[in-house]
Amino acid sequence: MKKLLTAAVLSAALATPVLADTTKVGFIYIGPVGDFGWTAGHDRARREMVEHFGDAVETTIVENVDYGADAERVMTQMAISGMDMIFAASFGYGPDVNAVAGRFPNVAFQHATGYIQDHPNISLYDARFYEGRAVLGHIAGKMTETNTIGYIASYPIPAVVSGINSAYLHAKAVNPDVSFRIIWTYSWFDPALEADAAETLIEQGADVIMQHTDSTAAIRVAEDAGVMAFGQASDMVEFGPNAHLTAIVDRWAPYYISRVQAVMDGTWEAQNSWLGFADGIIEMAPWNDRMPAELQAEADALVAAIAAGEYHPFTGPINKQDGTPWLADGEVAPDVDLATMNFYVEGITAELPN
Amino acid sequence: MILGSINPAVLLAALMVAATPILLAAIGELVVEKAGVLNLGVEGMMIMGACIGFIVAVNTGSPFIGFIGAALGGMALALLFALLTQALMTNQVASGLALTLFGLGLTALLGQRYVGITPPRTPKLDLGPLSDIPFLGRALFTHDIVVYLSIVLVAAVWWFLKYSRAGMILRAVGENHDAAHALGYHVKRVRVLAIMFGGACAGLGGAYLSLIRVPQWTEGMTVGAGWIALALVVFASWRPWRALAGAYLFGGVVVLQLNLQAAGVRIPVEYLSMSPYLITILVLVIISSGKGRSLDAPGSLNRPFHASS
Numbered sequence: 001m002k003k004l005l006t007a008a009v010l011s012a013a014l015a016t017p018v019l020a021d022t023t024k025v026g027f028i029y030i031g032p033v034g035d036f037g038w039t040a041g042h043d044r045a046r047r048e049m050v051e052h053f054g055d056a057v058e059t060t061i062v063e064n065v066d067y068g069a070d071a072e073r074v075m076t077q078m079a080i081s082g083m084d085m086i087f088a089a090s091f092g093y094g095p096d097v098n099a100v101a102g103r104f105p106n107v108a109f110q111h112a113t114g115y116i117q118d119h120p121n122i123s124l125y126d127a128r129f130y131e132g133r134a135v136l137g138h139i140a141g142k143m144t145e146t147n148t149i150g151y152i153a154s155y156p157i158p159a160v161v162s163g164i165n166s167a168y169l170h171a172k173a174v175n176p177d178v179s180f181r182i183i184w185t186y187s188w189f190d191p192a193l194e195a196d197a198a199e200t201l202i203e204q205g206a207d208v209i210m211q212h213t214d215s216t217a218a219i220r221v222a223e224d225a226g227v228m229a230f231g232q233a234s235d236m237v238e239f240g241p242n243a244h245l246t247a248i249v250d251r252w253a254p255y256y257i258s259r260v261q262a263v264m265d266g267t268w269e270a271q272n273s274w275l276g277f278a279d280g281i282i283e284m285a286p287w288n289d290r291m292p293a294e295l296q297a298e299a300d301a302l303v304a305a306i307a308a309g310e311y312h313p314f315t316g317p318i319n320k321q322d323g324t325p326w327l328a329d330g331e332v333a334p335d336v337d338l339a340t341m342n343f344y345v346e347g348i349t350a351e352l353p354n
Numbered sequence: 355m356i357l358g359s360i361n362p363a364v365l366l367a368a369l370m371v372a373a374t375p376i377l378l379a380a381i382g383e384l385v386v387e388k389a390g391v392l393n394l395g396v397e398g399m400m401i402m403g404a405c406i407g408f409i410v411a412v413n414t415g416s417p418f419i420g421f422i423g424a425a426l427g428g429m430a431l432a433l434l435f436a437l438l439t440q441a442l443m444t445n446q447v448a449s450g451l452a453l454t455l456f457g458l459g460l461t462a463l464l465g466q467r468y469v470g471i472t473p474p475r476t477p478k479l480d481l482g483p484l485s486d487i488p489f490l491g492r493a494l495f496t497h498d499i500v501v502y503l504s505i506v507l508v509a510a511v512w513w514f515l516k517y518s519r520a521g522m523i524l525r526a527v528g529e530n531h532d533a534a535h536a537l538g539y540h541v542k543r544v545r546v547l548a549i550m551f552g553g554a555c556a557g558l559g560g561a562y563l564s565l566i567r568v569p570q571w572t573e574g575m576t577v578g579a580g581w582i583a584l585a586l587v588v589f590a591s592w593r594p595w596r597a598l599a600g601a602y603l604f605g606g607v608v609v610l611q612l613n614l615q616a617a618g619v620r621i622p623v624e625y626l627s628m629s630p631y632l633i634t635i636l637v638l639v640i641i642s643s644g645k646g647r648s649l650d651a652p653g654s655l656n657r658p659f660h661a662s663s
Contacts, residue, residue: 031574032462032572032573032574033573034462034465034466034469034572034573034574035572035573036469036470036572064574150616181616181617181618182615182616183612183615183616184615184623184624186624187577189574189577190577191563191568191570191572191575191577192372192375192563192567192568192575192576192577192579193577193608193612195567195568196368196372196567196608196609196612197612197616199368200368200609200612200613200616201616203361203364203368204359204360204613204616204617205359206616215572215575216470216570216572217568217570217572220472220568220569220570238470239470239570349618350615350618351618351620353622353623353624
């Protein structure tokens with residue numbers, strides 16, 4: 001309900017008269033820009049993009065747009081009102097983007113973390129979050145004293161599942177006794193529920209909390225309980241100066257700038273981009289001082305190795321949860337396996353919901 | 355299965371905390387609906403309370419004053435609703451929805467500078483030896499004052515509606531406003547007061563989220579709690595103690611499913627987390643199937659009143 005209500009539209013170029021050659025770009029977000037997480041990351045990139053182009057670009061944002069009819073309505077409205085380009089910044093917009101893109105072949109659609117590409121005017125883009133999760137897993141495995149890591153997950157989609165697997169493998173590699181406790185919230189943003197989930201995990205013995213949900217509530221709870229946590233999508237250190245070890249920070253700006261530039265130049269083409277540390281699309285927030293210098297150096301080295309392409313977080317031998325082999329010794333996971341991942345790796349005891 | 359890691363006393367304690375925001379909002383809305391007014395703006399009034407309560411608590415350093423501010427904030431928004439529906443005779447459903455819209459937008463603006471700030475801590479009530487009782491001590495006697503206040507409020511509303519003269523007038527207004535008017539009662543005055551009470555309660559519920567349960571200010575942080583509170587009133591068939599039971603049932607299901615998941619119990623959690631909503635839908639279906647009378651929906655609910663009619 002709130003989604004249709006809070007549709008706050010703001011225009012970046014209010015003061016200047018709209019020129020004929022202004023590129024109009026629309027953004028739809030699943031959460032509020034003030035979530036300090038996922039949506040904040042996209043809006044940060046949008047602002048950097050506007051700063052880069054100045055008056056040559058005019059942006060419109062709509063926050064809190066639900067998947068389905070709402071998203072379709074908002075994007076249709078944007079297309080009708082003359083947008084040249086629309087960024088749909090959440091996984092679940094897939095069917096809606098494809099429905100609208102079919103009706104407006106002259107509008108360039110950019111869908112974040114999606115996988116459906118039925119029309120030539122849809123580009124998909126995603127970040128290799130599992131690269132960052134590998135670093136988090138390594139740190140968590142080293143820092144935990146109870147050998148229990150709590151994980152607050154949103155929806156069982158490939159990006160989240162591969163994140164859990166990556167974190168688990170790298171925690172296990174440095175700490176064979178480590179175990180993961182996982183809670184699915186079935187929501188991207190619900191501060192009260194995420195706080196409750198964090199409390200539950202801590203109560204059940206977790207002393208490091210990881211989250212793949214967008215609010216800062218879990219960091220706050222971890223800070224109060226005196227345990228450790230990682231931020232999500234943005235540097236969340238201000239919410240828990242002691243608890244916050246680091247965060248995977250999304251930096252979409254370089255990509256947004258290059259794609260808007262392509263529309264301006266008339267060279268825009270549908271792509272499927274999956275970018276990671278190497279492209280500067282994700283980076284780690286500054287390490288917390290409570291991490292030993294040695295561990296900080298290890299984490300730095302891990303980031304560098306992944307960025308340089310020397311190390312892939314999913315390098316065999318890796319078995320699936322049921323013991324069947326997935327990757328042979330030395331084999332690197334193909335992208336298609338990661339993009340469709342729907343299984344846990346061996347060692348995780350929880351059951352993956354459908 | 356590792357059920358051993360779930361501590362029932364902690365579960366019970368967490369349940370009460372999870373239930374308190376919706377209980378506060380629901381008990382307020384219950385009084386409003388008993389007076390014959392349907393205010394769908396609970397979500398808006400809650401977020402208003404969450405925001406104003408947070409701002410006041412941060413600036414004064416006192417969570418207690420913060421809660422008062424939250425109640426006043428919720429009440430201010432409720433007064434707007436009262437002005438629209440009671441004085442200007444607008445449609446209650448539309449006005450309520452607009453109130454939610456307005457509240458979410460306004461608080462996003464007001465709270466901008468307060469993101470990332472830690473509010474002053476609300477102390478747990480020191481109940482001395484009571485909290486040392488095994489099991490019950492941890493479950494029931496380790497809470498902050500607002501949890502107990504919410505239960506006292508339920509008792510007070512129950513007594514007020516059932517035994518006090520003012521409560522009977524309020525119910526008369528809600529059951530049949532024409533008859534109440536004919537008897538000389540001030541229908542609108544009663545309703546405006548009820549709406550203000552509802553706003554104050556919703557504001558307290560919102561502040562409980564931003565000052566105690568989360569505790570921080572984030573835009574849109576109520577995420578539907580107001581709608582759950584609304585459903586709870588129907589679920590409780592407008593009876594205060596049933597609202598308490600319903601809120602604890604809802605809180606219990608939420609907390610239980612989190613614990614079961616963390617313990618690695620292999621049950622389909624998506625169904626469990628859906629269950630409170632399913633029950634609500636079921637109740638709504640029963641009501642709309644013509645048996646609403648037996649569920650005690652106030653007779654004049656959502657009907658506008660004008661003295662000339």
